[in-house]
Amino acid sequence: MQGTVDGFSYGMVTPLTAYVMACLGAALGLRCVTRSLGNDRSWKPGWLALGAASIGCGIWTMHFIAMIGFQVEESRIRYDVGLTILSLAVAIAVVALGVFAVGYRGGNTTTLIIAGAFTGLGVAAMHYIGMAAIRLNGRLQYDVGTVALSVVIAIVAATAALWAAVAIRGFLTSLGASLVMGVAVSGMHYTGMAAVSVHLHGATGTPGDGGSAYSLLLPMLIGPVLFLLLAGVVVMFDPMLVLGDSDRNRATIRGRTVAQSAERPARPGALFEAPSATERRTYESGAPARRGW
Template identity: 40%
Template sequence: MIEHFTQAYVTLPVAFLVSMTGSALGLLMARHARRHDRPGRRALWLAVAAFAIGGTGIWVMHFVAMLGFAVTDVELLYDPALTALSALVAVAAVACGLVFIGLGRYSRVKLAFAGLFTGAGIAGMHYMGMAALSAEVELTHRTGYVVAATAIAVGAATTALWLSWRLERTSAIWLAAVVMALAVNLMHYTAMFGVQVGGDAAEDAHGAHSMDLIFPMATLTAIVLLVLIFAVVTVPTDEEMQTEARMTTIERELRPGVERSTR
C-alpha cells in the first residue's frame, strides 16, 4: 500500500511553505534584475533568482514532500548522486527560462518556448528524483498522470516566468508566490498519485535512507535561505538606484570642468 503523508501531514504544509518562500525570493530577485540595463548584471541576478525558485521553491519542496512517501513493509533508499543531480536540473531549467525571457525584448513567443522548456525540465527533475529512489519492489508511473503532471509543470513554469517579468509590488509578488507554491505542489502530488507498485525489483535496494539526508539537506536549505534573504534585504531600492544614477551623471558632467581647472 502506498502512503503519501506518513509524517502525519507535516510534510504537506512544510513543503508548501518552503515552496512559497523560495518562489517569493526568486520573484523579488527577478524584479531587481529588471532594474539593470547591463545584460551581464541582469543575467547574474536572474541566476540567483533561478537558484531561489528552482532550488528552494521546487526541488526542496519535492524532497520534503518525498519524506511523506512510503510503501507498506518496503524500505525506500535514495541514490545521493542522482538526487543531487536532480537539484541541478531544476536550477538549470529555471535559469535557462529566466535568462531567455529576461534578456532581449519580451514576446509571447519567447514566453511560450521558455515555459515549455522550463516546465519539461521541472518534470524531468521530478522523475529523475523518482529514479533515484530504490526499493525491493518495482515502482512504475501511470502514463496519464505523467502527462497531467508535465502539463501542470509547463503551465506553472510559464506562469512563473510571466510573473517574473511583470510584477513590481511586493504584496503582489507574495500573492503570486502562493499561487506558484500551489501549482508546484499540485504538480508533485499529481505525479505521485500516478505511482503504482509492481512485482519485485530486478536488483536489491541501494542508497541512503531519507532520514540520513534530512540533516544535511535542512542545513544546506537554511544556509541558502539566509543568503537569499540577506541578498533581498540589502539590494538597493528604486529610489536608491535612481539617486545613484543621478550622482553618477552629475560627476560625469563636473569631471571635465574639474580637469580643466587643475591644468
C-alpha cells in the same frame, strides 16, 4: 504484489513545509529577476543566476521534503545519492535557461511559451529523476495519463512564473504571485505522486521504517535550505528589492531633482535682490540675517 503506498505518513506537516519552501524559492527568484530588470546599472547575470538558483532550490527542496512523508509499508526506502544530486542540478539548470531567456529577450509571447515549455519539462524531469533515485524492494509504476497531467501543470506553472518575473514589479504583488506558484508546484508534485504505484518483488519485504531515507535526505536538504536563507538575506538588505515601484520612482525623481539643483548655476545678481518681507522683519527684530546685508 502491490505495495501499500502512503504519501502523507506525517499528516500535513510535510506538505505544508514543502509548500512554504516552494513559496520562498519563488518569492526570492521573482524579486531577483525584478532587480535585474528594474535597474540597467545592476549586474544582470548575477541577479538572474541568483533568481534561477533560488527557484530551482525551492522546487527541489519542496520535492524532497514532501518525499519524507512518502512510505511503502512493506519495504524500506532508500535514495541513490548521484541521482538525487543530479535532480537538483537539473532543476537549477532548466530554470536558469528560462530565466535568462526572459531576462535578456523580454516577456514577449513567443519567448514565454518556448521558455515556459522547456522549463516546465525540465521541472518535470527533475521530479521524475528524483523518483528514479528511490531504491526499495520493488519497482515504481506510473499511470501515463496522470503523469501527462503533471507535466502540463509543470509547464503552466513555469510559464506563469516566467511571466510574473517580467510583468510584476511591486513587492506585495510578487509575494502574491509566489504564493500562487507554491500551489502550482505543490500541485504538480502531488499529481505526479498520484500516478505512482509500487509492485513488490516477492510476497514479503523488509518493513519500512524510513530511517535510511532520512539519513540521506535530511543532510542533503541542509545545503539548499541554507542557500535560500542566505539569498533571503541578500534580498532583505537590497533596498531596490524591498521598495515598491511607487517608492522607488519617488526616490529616483527626488535624487534627480537634487542632482539638477546642485548642478544649476545661481542666477546673476541673486545676492542683490530685495529682501522678502519675512527677511525684512527678521532683520528689524535683531535676529541674524541670512543674506548678509
